[in-house]
Amino acid sequence: MRIAFCGTGIMGRPMAIKLIEAGHELRLWNRTPEKASIPGGHIAASPAEAAREADVVWVCVSDTAAAERVLLDPAAGVLSAVRPGMIVADSSTISPRASREFAARFAERGAAFADCPVTGSKAGAEKGELIFIVGGEPEPVAKLQPLFAVMGKRVFHLGGNGMGLAAKLAMNLNIALIYEGFAEGLVLAEKSGIPVASMLEIISATMLRSGVVEYKGPWVERRDFSPNFPLRWMHKDIHLMLEHARELRVKLPALETVEEVYAVAGEEGMADLDYAATLTLLEKWAGIQV
Amino acid sequence: MRIAFCGTGIMGRPMAIKLIEAGHELRLWNRTPEKASIPGGHIAASPAEAAREADVVWVCVSDTAAAERVLLDPAAGVLSAVRPGMIVADSSTISPRASREFAARFAERGAAFADCPVTGSKAGAEKGELIFIVGGEPEPVAKLQPLFAVMGKRVFHLGGNGMGLAAKLAMNLNIALIYEGFAEGLVLAEKSGIPVASMLEIISATMLRSGVVEYKGPWVERRDFSPNFPLRWMHKDIHLMLEHARELRVKLPALETVEEVYAVAGEEGMADLDYAATLTLLEKWAGIQV
Numbered sequence: 001m002r003i004a005f006c007g008t009g010i011m012g013r014p015m016a017i018k019l020i021e022a023g024h025e026l027r028l029w030n031r032t033p034e035k036a037s038i039p040g041g042h043i044a045a046s047p048a049e050a051a052r053e054a055d056v057v058w059v060c061v062s063d064t065a066a067a068e069r070v071l072l073d074p075a076a077g078v079l080s081a082v083r084p085g086m087i088v089a090d091s092s093t094i095s096p097r098a099s100r101e102f103a104a105r106f107a108e109r110g111a112a113f114a115d116c117p118v119t120g121s122k123a124g125a126e127k128g129e130l131i132f133i134v135g136g137e138p139e140p141v142a143k144l145q146p147l148f149a150v151m152g153k154r155v156f157h158l159g160g161n162g163m164g165l166a167a168k169l170a171m172n173l174n175i176a177l178i179y180e181g182f183a184e185g186l187v188l189a190e191k192s193g194i195p196v197a198s199m200l201e202i203i204s205a206t207m208l209r210s211g212v213v214e215y216k217g218p219w220v221e222r223r224d225f226s227p228n229f230p231l232r233w234m235h236k237d238i239h240l241m242l243e244h245a246r247e248l249r250v251k252l253p254a255l256e257t258v259e260e261v262y263a264v265a266g267e268e269g270m271a272d273l274d275y276a277a278t279l280t281l282l283e284k285w286a287g288i289q290v
Numbered sequence: 291m292r293i294a295f296c297g298t299g300i301m302g303r304p305m306a307i308k309l310i311e312a313g314h315e316l317r318l319w320n321r322t323p324e325k326a327s328i329p330g331g332h333i334a335a336s337p338a339e340a341a342r343e344a345d346v347v348w349v350c351v352s353d354t355a356a357a358e359r360v361l362l363d364p365a366a367g368v369l370s371a372v373r374p375g376m377i378v379a380d381s382s383t384i385s386p387r388a389s390r391e392f393a394a395r396f397a398e399r400g401a402a403f404a405d406c407p408v409t410g411s412k413a414g415a416e417k418g419e420l421i422f423i424v425g426g427e428p429e430p431v432a433k434l435q436p437l438f439a440v441m442g443k444r445v446f447h448l449g450g451n452g453m454g455l456a457a458k459l460a461m462n463l464n465i466a467l468i469y470e471g472f473a474e475g476l477v478l479a480e481k482s483g484i485p486v487a488s489m490l491e492i493i494s495a496t497m498l499r500s501g502v503v504e505y506k507g508p509w510v511e512r513r514d515f516s517p518n519f520p521l522r523w524m525h526k527d528i529h530l531m532l533e534h535a536r537e538l539r540v541k542l543p544a545l546e547t548v549e550e551v552y553a554v555a556g557e558e559g560m561a562d563l564d565y566a567a568t569l570t571l572l573e574k575w576a577g578i579q580v
Binding site: 012069096119120133154156158159163168169171173175176177180182184185186189191192194198199201202203206207208209211212215244247248249250251252254255258260261282285286 | 321329337386409410421423444446448449452453456457459460461463464465466467468470472474476477478479481482483485488489491492493495496497498499500501502504534535537538539540541542543544545546547548550551572575576577
């Protein structure tokens with residue numbers, strides 16, 4: 001299949017590699033062109049050029065504004081090169097409302113659009129074990145299945161356009177609050193004189209255990225807050241959740257409070273650390289010297 | 291061993307049964323005397339009477355005030371019958387500061403005191419599979435080990451008096467926030483048109499999985515909010531966490547917000563439902579008709 005891949009960053013690059021390895025013909029575009037170079041792929045000068053001959057255009061960029069530029073830029077965007085029957089799959093985590101608007105713009109030109117955000121981190125992308133959370137019409141989503149199978153281990157198709165993103169935001173809300181509970185519990189335990197290692201042992205032995213703490217716990221114990229999922233990305237996702245909730249008239253009280261924690265953590269210079277570093281802000285507020 | 295067991299409620303009763311089955315001689319007291327009747331045990335008219343000949347006094351009551359009455363009531367409390375060498379084990383979830391004060395009162399009379407809150411729910415108590423989270427001096431805690439082994443599968447001894455309770459509060463903080471994240475995520479998903487069953491499937495397939503949602507998810511899917519862990523108990527525990535945090539000068543922003551959710555849920559008549567019913571308050575705020 002001829003595939004345009006726009007956005008070969010932390011997640012996009014290993015995804016594109018998997019597609020090339022599976023024998024697909026890839027045209028690659030990235031904002032920083034050097035990062036688009038992957039053996040077996042052809043570099044394109046713009047999303048439009050990448051898309052020109054493509055059957056499928058895959059997008060994986062950092063936020064709603066970047067997705068809009070890639071998709072809708074009058075001169076260089078994918079839409080300017082669209083052909084009827086083309087399928088655009090967007091794995092960026094962006095606003096569900098914006099994604100539905102993109103889908104409508106492509107539908108006007110006879111092309112299909114699916115929101116396909118992923119979960120599974122960089123390691124999952126490298127192993128081809130991502131989980132795709134998908135919104136879009138049944139027919140194009142069915143045509144994407146062989147590509148999902150190359151890059152991932154599971155696909156949840158939740159409904160029409162925007163539904164994949166709505167589910168992805170609900171998922172990251174769970175992650176943000178599981179971690180916040182872990183961090184607040186840990187600070188209370190630490191100040192009580194209980195070692196981090198003891199709390200981690202208790203958590204893993206009880207119903208408190210979670211995939212989030214299983215993954216983040218060892219990093220926290222080593223005090224290694226180098227970015228796996230940068231704080232600024234989680235903060236961006238929290239804004240998307242709150243914006244989506246506002247549009248739907250949903251009240252998310254704890255998440256609103258957690259947003260404030262991320263805002264302060266960002267202002268205190270932690271934006272490029274892992275979101276796990278929010279713990280250090282709570283420790284600072286509690287006067288804990290680590 | 292001669293054991294006094296004070297408080298044979300939802301948790302205490304199956305714990306006392308395990309001790310009787312293991313061959314110990316039990317004198318049982320409960321505020322509602324009918325509930326103290328267990329085959330093989332002897333009913334006592336007061337905590338003092340239960341404790342009079344005991345080597346170990348086990349306490350399992352609902353809150354700090356109840357524990358104080360059972361332990362310190364001048365006429366009927368355990369302290370009035372204390373003998374040097376006696377060990378008091380308190381499995382109530384109460385204030386760590388109050389527990390340390392109780393320990394000091396018993397120490398003055400030559401008796402040891404250990405805070406031994408449990409996790410594992412009623413089902414865990416019935417199977418003898420509780421987990422004990424313990425604070426107290428090494429010597430009495432060592433003497434309690436054979437009794438822990440009869441009622442539980444694991445013991446975490448975290449340090450001196452009050453440390454078991456401090457860890458227990460940090461644990462329940464995790465549970466409250468994991469569930470709040472699940473509930474806020476679910477309301478956002480529901481209002482987006484995503485079925486509860488789909489969110490549960492996604493959660494169990496990803497790093498969002500947790501012991502809490504594994505346990506509560508099926509109840510939520512059935513809309514069964516009958517009490518397993520009543521909302522009023524979790525609300526009481528949240529107050530204990532915030533009080534403990536205030537004493538230690540620890541700031542717990544998300545928990546403070548969650549406390550407001552529980553306060554409103556209680557005022558709206560949900561206090562005797564399971565704490566999982568807080569979901570229905572978020573649904574109501576979002577205008578979701580279930």
